[in-house]
Amino acid sequence: MEPGSKTTRWFNSSEGSPLSTATPIPVRSPLTSALAGATAVLIGGSSGIGLAAGVLLRSVGARVVLVGRDPDRLAAAVSRVRSAGPDRDADDAVLAVAGDGGDERVLAEAFDRAGQVDHVYVTAGGVGGTGPVTELSVDRIRTSFDSRLGAAFTAARTAATRLPAGGSLTFSSGILVVRPAPGMSAPLSVAGAVETLTTALAVELAPARLRVNAIRYGRIDTPLLRSVPGHDTDDAIAAAGSTTPLGRVGTAEEAAATALFLMANNYVTGQIITIDGGETLT
Numbered sequence: 555m556e557p558g559s560k561t562t563r564w565f566n567s568s569e570g571s572p573l574s575t576a577t578p579i580p581v582r583s584p585l586t587s588a589l590a591g592a593t594a595v596l597i598g599g600s601s602g603i604g605l606a607a608g609v610l611l612r613s614v615g616a617r618v619v620l621v622g623r624d625p626d627r628l629a630a631a632v633s634r635v636r637s638a639g640p641d642r643d644a645d646d647a648v649l650a651v652a653g654d655g656g657d658e659r660v661l662a663e664a665f666d667r668a669g670q671v672d673h674v675y676v677t678a679g680g681v682g683g684t685g686p687v688t689e690l691s692v693d694r695i696r697t698s699f700d701s702r703l704g705a706a707f708t709a710a711r712t713a714a715t716r717l718p719a720g721g722s723l724t725f726s727s728g729i730l731v732v733r734p735a736p737g738m739s740a741p742l743s744v745a746g747a748v749e750t751l752t753t754a755l756a757v758e759l760a761p762a763r764l765r766v767n768a769i770r771y772g773r774i775d776t777p778l779l780r781s782v783p784g785h786d787t788d789d790a791i792a793a794a795g796s797t798t799p800l801g802r803v804g805t806a807e808e809a810a811a812t813a814l815f816l817m818a819n820n821y822v823t824g825q826i827i828t829i830d831g832g833e834t835l836t
């Protein structure tokens with residue numbers, strides 16, 4: 555190693571490093587050329603990680619169908635994703651369907667409008683049903699399960715019926731599944747169930763040459779994370795990330811790049827991929 559090379563300076567912290575752990579390195583997704591001309595339905599594509607996936611997908615020539623409930627948010631997301639494509643873009647390069655991703659009719663509309671869909675990525679969902687287990691009513695627990703797990707099954711049933719061989723379905727989870735916090739029993743049970751659903755579907759749908767994976771996120775800088783009390787400023791986000799081995803929270807683009815990898819790689823199925831800056835190692 556040459557003295558003064560980046561790597562040497564990297565380890566010599568007393569001289570200061572040209573690479574700060576607090577600065578994200580721009581995403582360069584692998585295998586993206588495999589996605590040119592493919593079509594992805596992004597359930598939860600109007601914000602955060604799903605929106606970032608839309609931008610990355612469009613930038614590599616994929617068609618994108620965004621699904622979200624709030625029509626205004628969705629319209630803004632369509633403009634953002636369109637701006638990642640060529641100046642003169644086809645009308646159907648970016649489509650939007652407003653509605654609940656747990657509703658089979660909404661997903662059917664998304665597939666119908668797209669004509670052909672190759673990949674489905676589910677990022678819809680927040681953190682509902684929190685609270686100490688003694689204060690959770692059965693109704694609240696049921697609502698938590700019905701909304702998120704029900705939506706996962708709806709996506710699975712639609713994908714299993716309508717995706718062609720070579721297609722993929724990717725779910726979302728979070729590292730709290732393996733590092734639980736008090737008051738999270740309902741949402742974490744649901745996330746754990748989604749991970750189990752992922753492996754169960756992977757073997758069930760493999761004969762149809764459909765792949766099913768999930769991404770387990772650490773803290774990713776999105777509107778959802780910034781809605782968590784104490785995370786609403788840049789300083790708070792920086793402080794939250796400072797305890798991870800990579801010294802920062804992840805970007806939505808980094809999280810979304812994991813989904814593109816899973817869509818593009820035809821030999822990955824039944825996997826729960828963690829993207830957390832090493833947080834679960836500490």
Ligand SMILES: NC(=O)c1ccc[n+]([C@@H]2O[C@H](COP(=O)([O-])OP(=O)(O)OC[C@H]3O[C@@H](n4cnc5c(N)ncnc54)[C@H](OP(=O)(O)O)[C@@H]3O)[C@@H](O)[C@H]2O)c1
Pocket residue numbers: 597598599600601602603604621622623624625627653654655656677678679680681705726727728729771772773774775776777778779
């Ligand atoms: N960000 C993190 O640090 C983090 C950590 C662990 C896990 N996760 C998980 O990662 C996923 C994505 O999170 P994010 O941070 O990108 O969240 P986000 O910024 O809040 O985006 C969530 C998206 O899902 C949509 N959505 C929510 N419920 C929906 C429904 N029933 N039907 C259709 N669309 C729906 C939202 O739009 P509308 O509200 O307009 O529908 C929005 O577009 C979530 O499942 C989250 O639990 C995130």
